[in-house]
Amino acid sequence: MMKRFITNVLVPQHTTCLFNLSLSSYTTTRLATSAVAIKSKKEHTYSNKQKKYNNKKDNHNINSNNDDKNQRPPQPQQQSPLHQTPRVKEEKKEDFIYKYGSKIESEQEIGKELLGFIQDRFKIDTSSTTNTEDFILAFTNFNSSITASGQLNLAANQKLMYFGKLCLGKTIQDSSSFQFEEDIHRLEFRRSVESSFFLRKRFVSLGLDQFVRFNLKKQQIKNIEYYQNHYYYQSMVKFLGALYLEFGYIKTSLFIHQFLLEQPTKPLESILLDMPNYTLIKRFAMYKLEHPIIETSAHLPLYETTIKSGRTVLQTGFGLTRDDSKYSCMELLNQQTNTLGETLSLILRKTKN
Numbered sequence: 001m002m003k004r005f006i007t008n009v010l011v012p013q014h015t016t017c018l019f020n021l022s023l024s025s026y027t028t029t030r031l032a033t034s035a036v037a038i039k040s041k042k043e044h045t046y047s048n049k050q051k052k053y054n055n056k057k058d059n060h061n062i063n064s065n066n067d068d069k070n071q072r073p074p075q076p077q078q079q080s081p082l083h084q085t086p087r088v089k090e091e092k093k094e095d096f097i098y099k100y101g102s103k104i105e106s107e108q109e110i111g112k113e114l115l116g117f118i119q120d121r122f123k124i125d126t127s128s129t130t131n132t133e134d135f136i137l138a139f140t141n142f143n144s145s146i147t148a149s150g151q152l153n154l155a156a157n158q159k160l161m162y163f164g165k166l167c168l169g170k171t172i173q174d175s176s177s178f179q180f181e182e183d184i185h186r187l188e189f190r191r192s193v194e195s196s197f198f199l200r201k202r203f204v205s206l207g208l209d210q211f212v213r214f215n216l217k218k219q220q221i222k223n224i225e226y227y228q229n230h231y232y233y234q235s236m237v238k239f240l241g242a243l244y245l246e247f248g249y250i251k252t253s254l255f256i257h258q259f260l261l262e263q264p265t266k267p268l269e270s271i272l273l274d275m276p277n278y279t280l281i282k283r284f285a286m287y288k289l290e291h292p293i294i295e296t297s298a299h300l301p302l303y304e305t306t307i308k309s310g311r312t313v314l315q316t317g318f319g320l321t322r323d324d325s326k327y328s329c330m331e332l333l334n335q336q337t338n339t340l341g342e343t344l345s346l347i348l349r350k351t352k353n
Helices: 002-010 013-071 110-121 133-140 154-174 183-193 196-205 218-247 249-260 268-273 276-286 322-335 340-352
Strands: 096-100 213-217 293-299 302-309 312-319
Touching: 154 183, 154 218, 154 249, 183 196, 183 268, 196 218, 196 322, 213 218, 218 249, 218 312, 218 322, 268 276, 276 322, 293 322, 302 322, 312 322, 312 340
Parallel strands: none
Antiparallel strands: 096 213, 293 302, 302 312
């Protein structure tokens, strides 16, 4: 019993637990070290295989590039960004619908045809004319956005428009034959004569529309009437500018009096009374109807004008300019209100709708 007691005293129970814990920790450390060694060995083996594969791939690419260089012709060296030519976006010809006047068969003949027409129709002597560039420019292009051949640049287009408007305004302002009792009447007359509606109507009646050429994009073809009217107005103004540049102000002023305003054969009052707005006022006053309300708003690229009688919309019109939209709408309404019966029928029909 004494020996067993001594043994128990020398080797207590908690000492055995500590020994077991230290043995377990040592075993875990050894296993972790072995796992790290195995992992590093695998990574080293994989790295060597990857290097061999990359070396083979590089050698294959070098050989294939050498073969391509031997087979392909030498490529030109690329220029530095400072010496490169800027790329210009080209429009496809299929994106445009071309429209030509009936007299235009080739671009070379337009100047000759136009000068002959001016000499026969307006009795303007063109025998001394040596430079027909202004006339050709006035009728081959209408603004810088048209991409037909022989396109006007912006400066040339604005030059013709500027001199055309200047000659027209100065002729009306300085003419002693335009006598009005009040300045407001002169101002109203000038606005009417310079309007796009009046000028494009006179352009067509003079027969100059047969020389017009222009082109439209496919998305513009649905509004071809509005674009055509706008080009007729521009061409009339530029024709006056071309007359001024070729023959001077005196002949241009005589042309405005005789052919544009039809003076002195036509009274000035008739010019105003024939405008759509005065015709509309006169008819509604004669029919004892309330004057219609005219409203214009922008729906780019077009302007929209509505004519109302009370709350009833009688007519809607469009145009590329506010002025042309208003006059076109009134012209359409005038065509439907020639008599009192037509006017009342239109109002009743629109009211029911």
